[in-house]
Amino acid sequence: MAQTDLVFSCRYQRGKARLGTIRTAHGEFETPVFMPVGTQATVKSVLPHDVWETGSKIILSNAYHLYLRPGTGAVKAAGGLHRFMNWKGSTLTDSGGFQVMSLGSMVKVTDEGASFRSHIDGSEVFFSPEVSVKAQVDIGADIIMCFDQCVPYPVSKEVARKAMVRTTLWAERAKSVDVPRSQALFGIVQGSVWSDLRKESAISLSRLDFPGYAIGGLAVGEPKEDFYEIVRSTVDYLPEDKPRYLMGVGHPLDLVEGSLNGVDMFDCVLPTRNARHGRAFTFAGGLNIRNRKFASDYGPLEEGCDCLTCREFTRAYVRHLLVAGETLAATLLTIHNLRFFQRLMERIRESIREGTEERLRQSILEVYPFREG
């Protein structure tokens, strides 16, 4: 049994969907949960207190980015990620596997680990399962991730298989690093779009007995049907009593589909990145707030939304800020979009509790029929 204080309690199940709670050293939150992304130890343009007020209880940061800047030693010296960024809730750090894949041909991956040059100062960096976990121990997030080898889409099955096998070997090595009980190390399933590879990955990782499991390497450009098929089939081979985390997902419909298929945790840059591009999520669909028609619209971004932005500001004002190039636009839209995602998760949990999943799925499908970038 993994030695960790993290507690996952499944309180209700309907079909594959389930309602639960996760308790970490920094509080408890309900699942399925959406985690805003704060890559560089900040959810871009929003004060931590205002992120908290959107109903977000756990946020995600990134070991790769923090390792390069400001350095994991600096975060440790500050008292860890929570104190460094003044976030009172829980945190999770990704291992850097996904970022390393994003470097493409600029990275050299062997069984030992990944060698690449820093995107900041060009210096040589070597990331391995051990380096990544040690970095994450220094950073001190409540949930930390094994260093995995992601593959892009499309990729040959042979390449996908090798990366999956290597990811499992790396997971074993990650487990050999001392991790304090206050942190929980999750394994990551790989295997691209092949169900048999995903199955093999899930089964061999499960034998390592992690306190939680992630499905990685999805939402990288594969067809939507493949994406859903892999989520569905992979979940079946993961332990019932451990949280399941679908990495980098997602689009509103993906959150619904994922939750209904037994996923407990999600993270995605969509609410924050779209905010910076002037897009607001609402339950009536997405809005491009730059649109001229909002110039004289003195209603809130979304009628009935209880976020700070909707309580205190109008579409006309947010549009003015956007058009005038004022960064407060990103702040206001990010707050709203994060609240939208948290309200969506509330609706998902409610629909599971009340058996109204199909109605919710239809209502989201109508206004968010496809994945937006």
Add this chain to the structure above:
Amino acid sequence: MAQTDLVFSCRYQRGKARLGTIRTAHGEFETPVFMPVGTQATVKSVLPHDVWETGSKIILSNAYHLYLRPGTGAVKAAGGLHRFMNWKGSTLTDSGGFQVMSLGSMVKVTDEGASFRSHIDGSEVFFSPEVSVKAQVDIGADIIMCFDQCVPYPVSKEVARKAMVRTTLWAERAKSVDVPRSQALFGIVQGSVWSDLRKESAISLSRLDFPGYAIGGLAVGEPKEDFYEIVRSTVDYLPEDKPRYLMGVGHPLDLVEGSLNGVDMFDCVLPTRNARHGRAFTFAGGLNIRNRKFASDYGPLEEGCDCLTCREFTRAYVRHLLVAGETLAATLLTIHNLRFFQRLMERIRESIREGTEERLRQSILEVYPFREG
């Protein structure tokens, strides 16, 4: 007598320096007062609530900018500037005179007004005393300004004289526009660095009986001695019972000198603009937070400061945000710098009350010996 609800009460005087209050339709504040700049109906990168928490009770916006974008009609339709930007305190709008001067050779000024092309879409714009006041009535700030002709520095005395005379003629025309009692229209003294021109301007404007007077056209590059000399001599020719506003000023030392010479109101972009460039004001001097030495400094920006940033974040974290290009750095530094300016004003008012002005002047002179850009 000007028909306005604005009330200025001078409660204490020591030498030329004085302590008072100004009451507007949106509350009362103590003078001498510092007004943060929110040119485009936003104090850049900070939520209005967080601006208020710095102790700022009145902020400045700009008729020229709002006229061009989003249009004064749009601000009026929103219910006025306060409601548009959700600012619960008082507001002041500048007339656009200074911005027109900044356009340099791209503007044509006649007795009628100023013709120029919009910096946003190149369309032709005509600004006159009447247009500017009407725009400011639509915007609805508590204090509004006459449209003045600023001149750059250096300039010939003849050009300065003509602009000063024209500014007075324009002030008469501005007074002919209907302004609601909830707003107060201030006159603006011009005359560049010539005391006799400033005197003539102040005397003729005073005859028009405005509820307040500004000293404009300073802090545009003139030598510091000229600047102080003009402030000192101009104040002598302005009515005792009306507030005096030194526009676009200033540097910490200028706030001290201005206050001790009988100025009641100030505005300046220094705290907000410097924040965006990574500079923090403290009573021990200015800090460039990008400096590498702050990377491992886990103290607040300023020991003893009670601002949100100093209560909750460290120098190391703010530096990390700056170096990582995160906009939250500007938010945190702006909050701190605004609080510094408000604390400085508190110290100035206290020094006037207690007769310790000279000690305060020396302490500020030691750490802010010259004006910073």
